[in-house]
Amino acid sequence: MKIFNFHLMPYADADLDAIHRNGTAWVTFSNSEYDPKKGAELYHRYLDELEYADSLGFDGVVLNEHHQNAYGIMPAPGILAGALARSIKNGKLAILGRALPLVQNPLAVAEEYAMLDNLTRGRFIAGFVRGIGAEYHSSGINPVDSQARFDEAHEIIIKAWTQPGPFRFAGRHFEINYANPWPRPYQAPHPPIWIPSQGSTSTIKWAAKMRYTYCQTLSPIALVARVFQQYREEAEKNGYTATPEQLAWSNSIYIAETDAKALREAKPHLEAYANRLLGMPIEMLLPPGYSSVESIKKIAAAKIQSSGKIQTAEDLIKLGVVMIGSPNTVREKLAEYQDMAGFGTSLTKTQFGTLPADMTRANIQAVAQEILPHFRDRMPANAPKAAAPAA
Amino acid sequence: MKRDMIKIGDIDLELHEAGEGPPLLLLHSGQGFSPDDPYVGMLAKHYRVIAPSHPGFGYSSLPEWMDAIDDIAHVYVALIDRLDLPSVHIVGCSIGGWIAAEIATKIMRRIDKLIVVGPEGVKTGRRDELDIPDIFAVSQEAMNRMRFHDPVKAHVDLSKLSQEQMRVIARNAETLSLLVWEPYMHNPKLRHRLHCLTMPTLFLRGASDGLVTADYLERYAQLVPGALIETIPEAGHLPHIERPEAFVAAVTSFFGRGA
Numbered sequence: 001m002k003i004f005n006f007h008l009m010p011y012a013d014a015d016l017d018a019i020h021r022n023g024t025a026w027v028t029f030s031n032s033e034y035d036p037k038k039g040a041e042l043y044h045r046y047l048d049e050l051e052y053a054d055s056l057g058f059d060g061v062v063l064n065e066h067h068q069n070a071y072g073i074m075p076a077p078g079i080l081a082g083a084l085a086r087s088i089k090n091g092k093l094a095i096l097g098r099a100l101p102l103v104q105n106p107l108a109v110a111e112e113y114a115m116l117d118n119l120t121r122g123r124f125i126a127g128f129v130r131g132i133g134a135e136y137h138s139s140g141i142n143p144v145d146s147q148a149r150f151d152e153a154h155e156i157i158i159k160a161w162t163q164p165g166p167f168r169f170a171g172r173h174f175e176i177n178y179a180n181p182w183p184r185p186y187q188a189p190h191p192p193i194w195i196p197s198q199g200s201t202s203t204i205k206w207a208a209k210m211r212y213t214y215c216q217t218l219s220p221i222a223l224v225a226r227v228f229q230q231y232r233e234e235a236e237k238n239g240y241t242a243t244p245e246q247l248a249w250s251n252s253i254y255i256a257e258t259d260a261k262a263l264r265e266a267k268p269h270l271e272a273y274a275n276r277l278l279g280m281p282i283e284m285l286l287p288p289g290y291s292s293v294e295s296i297k298k299i300a301a302a303k304i305q306s307s308g309k310i311q312t313a314e315d316l317i318k319l320g321v322v323m324i325g326s327p328n329t330v331r332e333k334l335a336e337y338q339d340m341a342g343f344g345t346s347l348t349k350t351q352f353g354t355l356p357a358d359m360t361r362a363n364i365q366a367v368a369q370e371i372l373p374h375f376r377d378r379m380p381a382n383a384p385k386a387a388a389p390a391a
Numbered sequence: 392m393k394r395d396m397i398k399i400g401d402i403d404l405e406l407h408e409a410g411e412g413p414p415l416l417l418l419h420s421g422q423g424f425s426p427d428d429p430y431v432g433m434l435a436k437h438y439r440v441i442a443p444s445h446p447g448f449g450y451s452s453l454p455e456w457m458d459a460i461d462d463i464a465h466v467y468v469a470l471i472d473r474l475d476l477p478s479v480h481i482v483g484c485s486i487g488g489w490i491a492a493e494i495a496t497k498i499m500r501r502i503d504k505l506i507v508v509g510p511e512g513v514k515t516g517r518r519d520e521l522d523i524p525d526i527f528a529v530s531q532e533a534m535n536r537m538r539f540h541d542p543v544k545a546h547v548d549l550s551k552l553s554q555e556q557m558r559v560i561a562r563n564a565e566t567l568s569l570l571v572w573e574p575y576m577h578n579p580k581l582r583h584r585l586h587c588l589t590m591p592t593l594f595l596r597g598a599s600d601g602l603v604t605a606d607y608l609e610r611y612a613q614l615v616p617g618a619l620i621e622t623i624p625e626a627g628h629l630p631h632i633e634r635p636e637a638f639v640a641a642v643t644s645f646f647g648r649g650a
Contacts, residue, residue, distance in 0.1 A: 027528070137528055142572040144565055145458075172455075287527050288561075288568035 005053035006062040011070040024280040025070040056368035060092030085119035097127020106153035144289030161190035208234030215248040221320030225341040244344025255366035259325040267313040273353030274311040327370035405444040410435030412649035417442040418487030430635035437649035447566030464493030496584040515610035537601030539627040597626030
């Protein structure tokens with residue numbers, strides 16, 4: 001298994017009561033609550049944590065993009081990736097991902113990613129996402145256009161990376177007469193492409209068809225297993241067998257000497273994440289047209305963020321959203337979940353919510369010592385069966 | 392009410408029709424058209440009511456090229472022609488009123504009289520303020536408070552609806568977002584075209600309308616030469632639903648009784 005260190009870079013100094021009073025840490029939570037002095041410290045602290053993880057042997061570090069919230073202060077992940085491109089010496093550098101429909105010129109993403117791929121001499125992983133519903137409220141982009149803008153932007157970027165420029169693109173949403181971005185990516189034909197999603201059927205089908213690595217965001221392990229099975233079945237329909245590495249699960253790990261101590265330490269910080277930083281009203285999460293009616297039903301059934309119910313750390317452990325405990329407990333859980341869902345890539349958050357610097361650093365070290373060596377060569381035990389051929 | 396599907400260009404348009412008398416094109420709000428609403432039958436006693444479901448609403452198709460209220464106006468210009476109506480009254484509610492205003496800027500001489508009910512469509516206020524509250528960022532409950540004088544009456548038990556009814560509601564909401572998300576609830580060009588409206592025009596509003604304010608309606612009406620304003624008491628954004636008798640009385644008094 002490949003284990004990446006995934007940072008959300010929350011604004012950990014947020015006034016949690018103020019978020020509670022506002023109802024959400026997104027869209028309407030005033031940026032007057034952001035203190036630049038504290039924010040500056042957080043940025044440097046978080047970059048230090050990723051560099052530390054890299055030095056201890058994680059397979060890579062992972063950033064993402066979110067806008068206008070206290071949940072994650074990475075509206076421009078390329079900036080942080082640029083800062084890491086020269087300090088991450090061993091592992092890969094991934095942005096999961098840029099929100100393509102939110103940009104006015106998709107070539108800006110092609111350029112930025114190609115620069116990062118050059119800077120890392122080919123250690124960059126390119127993620128593409130649609131952005132979440134809240135970001136359509138925050139950007140003015142029509143959520144109904146989200147999928148179509150994603151599709152066009154993706155087409156433009158792949159073309160820009162694989163065909164000699166200049167070329168012309170006259171789409172419905174983007175029109176460029178001279179597409180000819182410099183630099184070109186370092187990797188040939190382009191960096192690996194990873195697609196994070198909340199489990200929408202159309203995204204799973206598309207990622208499997210394109211053979212892109214599929215990343216399931218924060219979800220109970222039972223759902224993760226179903227989604228990954230769906231991906232494997234789609235891969236078979238497309239004439240190939242998906243490898244475990246193509247399936248990435250986004251999770252959190254916290255390790256202490258005993259289960260009780262780990263739970264006691266992680267609980268307030270994890271619950272701050274789940275109940276304060278993550279949540280938003282349904283009209284923010286799912287503006288009309290952002291998801292098909294079918295997908296909405298599935299997301300609503302599975303997602304903890306739309307339930308509005310208070311999530312305890314115990315719930316999140318029980319559902320297999322996170323792994324918290326002694327080294328032995330976490331090893332057992334991760335092995336069990338790997339066998340259950342058949343993934344070969346773990347995107348592991350070692351910092352979540354308000355987890356402070358000293359605890360995060362100890363946790364990174366514990367995961368590096370107690371987990372990484374045991375899983376380096378581990379594959380899903382029952383190599384997941386390919387779908388039975390159609391009768 | 393008679394229901395047909397007719398082809399206008401590449402659109403399959405659901406068209407309801409009832410009654411006899413002067414033709415009246417009835418353009419529904421963002422929540423879609425329900426032929427069983429009492430005001431429809433009441434209007435049909437006086438007029439030949441012609442009520443399409445807008446493209447992307449009800450069972451009308453939505454072609455891929457369509458993304459603006461003005462696109463729908465073009466479809467109805469073609470519809471008026473297809474139905475061979477030398478002249479027609481138009482009543483449009485909410486975005487239906489916006490569509491009506493767009494149609495009126497194209498075929499002003501063919502429209503007898505025009506009533507717009509709580510219409511959106513122009514930006515009249517400051518750049519840092521919304522003229523119409525953001526309907527996409529509020530809870531269903533808050534939305535009902537803005538839409539109805541008596542929000543209790545607005546309560547719909549979603550669990551009583553069929554899957555098919557839920558699908559239509561979700562699709563209507565999606566189409567509405569497609570049409571009005573950005574620019575929000577207006578066509579920047581429309582206000583500069585309204586000067587050419589030559590037909591008698593009435594701006595109608597429920598006194599408790601929380602979406603279209605009295606100020607907004609007045610600024611909108613000022614863009615249309617000679618437009619009148621009338622208010623229906625104890626009604627919100629949808630006076631035709633909440634006060635059908637008062638609504639139909641306002642229509643017949645402005646248009647004349649017809650048949």
